Amino acid sequence: MLTLDSHPSGRHFLQIPGPTNVPDRVLRAIDNVTIDHRGPEFAVLGKAVLAGMKKVFKTQADVVIYPASGTGAWEAALVNTLSPGDLVLMAETGHFASLWKKMANKLGLKVEFLPGDWRHGADPAQIEVRLADDKEHQIKAVCVVHNETSTGVTSPIGQIRQAIDRSGHSALFMVDTISSLASIDYRHDEWGVDVTVAGSQKGLMLPPGLSFNAISAKARAASKTAALPRSYWDWEEMLAVNPTGYFPYTPATNLLYGLHEALAMLFEEGLDNVFARHHRHGEATRRAVRAWGLEILCLNPAEYSSVLTAVVVPDGHSADAFRKIVLERFNMSLGQGLSKVSGKIFRIGHLGDFNDLMLCGTLAGVEMGLGLAGIPHRNGGVQAAMDYLAKPPDAMSSPS
């Protein structure tokens, strides 16, 4: 810790929805000597992480890895597939969808932004109607954020694919899975996604610094004629050398060691078990929030996020003052409300390398903080979560 004048004992609770807690195994893997990225040893690592990421994306198609935060992979998705002035349909699910839209505008794309209230996911029916209306196929891409990290709402990607198919439209389908990949079930091939965007520091349990594109054959074909300028992000440069395990420029070697270890951990646990664990922690958290008598920002239970829960603070109270108390008293970071919901909500991250007792500690910190901040609530949230978590495993799958 660099800035605190006294060292807080015990472990910091990093319960923001990314970066997430980095497991010791991953930290130790990163702490290896940096090798020659053009030597024989590197090729083994390069091939292994690319193959592992295909399993996580559930794709047979191409995957590229950038030394960049998720924002870089957003840009790569757009500049590799589109041309200046192209029309793109995006869905306003929250802050991250709004940032992706802003980027598209900056790059010279026209964006039609389907308005949202930040409490629901992208609506397949609304997308279908708009696409069916676009007889000339002016819309070149549909872009959706799978898990909107600013609100705790998950959009139904498989249903949106079906809606696009029903409309008979040829637009590319691009999905941001930066906060859902490796935490919530995701199927690049089965859902016919053309470009999937992901990042390292959320479900993949790594530090920030890596991001990903999974690329369908249709997206790769589109890239041959797409005219937006690109150089660093150019898929072809990557795909030309990746099959040999190498990269066109210096890769983030030590983060790739970490990725190799994180993939091993995910496959040891089993992806389905990882998804079930996140689902269960989401449910336990929501039971706590209801017991406190507070409101969950997400209004549609079918769209509850398994990776974070955004909690609305009653009018006249500051979510940020509450978060400050929790940080100072209990050494726990909670997510802040971003832009439109700044100060009005706080976000509990329950993703990544996380277990039942870490969740109980997290919720205990929230419950004590609510009391200290004078936010009207009932006690008993932690108890409600514990009652759920302590159920025998076979009683677990029943819906709340």
Ligand SMILES: *Cc1c(COP(=O)(O)O)cnc(C)c1O
């Ligand atoms: C975190 C996040 C981003 C931004 O990624 P960076 O790594 O901060 O560039 C974009 N979209 C979603 C859904 C996110 O959760």
